[in-house]
Amino acid sequence: MFPVSFAQRRLWFLSRLGETGSAYNCPLTTRISGPLDPRALAEALADLTTRHEVLRTVFPEVDGEPVQQVTERTPELPVTPTGEEELPAALAAEAGHHFDLTAELPLRAHLFSVGREEWVLSLVLHHIATDGWSWRPLLGDLATAYAARCSGAAPLFEPLPVQYRDYTLWQ
Incomplete structure (x- = not known):
């Protein structure tokens, strides 16, 4: 377990108050036309x-303080057939998800199949784990x-x- 940064502490506290809802969600939606391998995409998310x-x-609470606990978990990638008419409501539901930062990963992913070789990928990150950059x-x-x-x-990543967490230890 590691300490949280000052910014993470603020976001964690606001989340624990239960008043922020999805205000600190960072959603990204992209439409993909053409062949797509959902299994490969799930592995890529992992x-x-x-x-x-x-x-x-x-970000559980230990002795009244938030801490970072790095897990080995990876996000699921549900694949849901969805019509174009239902898609906006489904994307809004994803973007409006209320994260339980104490137990839930700060990343959600959902793949919607909206036609033959027509896909919409929804990624939602909580601001505690990301910023615009x-x-x-x-x-x-x-x-x-x-x-x-x-x-x-x-993938062969360097x-x-x-x-x-290195930043938070430095801070």
């Missing part, structure tokens, strides 16, 4: 969370991992020089 440990971190490297790593998994291999 690769992403293995590489970026903050995505597999929960993080999307680009995360999506780049997800794309790299997906390409590798589609070819039957694990180890990250630091993880977020």
Whole structure:
């Protein structure tokens, strides 16, 4: 277990008050046209969370204080057939998810099948684990991992020089 950063402490506290709902969710939705391998995408999400440990971190309370607990869990990727008419409500439900930061990973993923070779991927991260600058490297790593998994291999990532917990220990 590791201490939380000042920003994580604030977000954790607000979440524990129960008044923020989905206000600190960072949703991203993308439409994918063409062939897609849901199994490879699920494996790529697991690769992403293995590489970026903050995505597999929960924030339980120990002696009245929040801590970071890095887990070995990876997000699930449910695949749901959905019509175009139902899609906006389904995406809103995903984006509006209320994270239990004490027990739940700060990343949710859901793949909607909306037609033959027509997909919509919903990713929702809680702000406790991401910021606006993080999307680009995360999506780049997800794309790299997906390409590798589609070819039957694990991605060849260089180890990250630091993880977020290193920052919190420094802070």
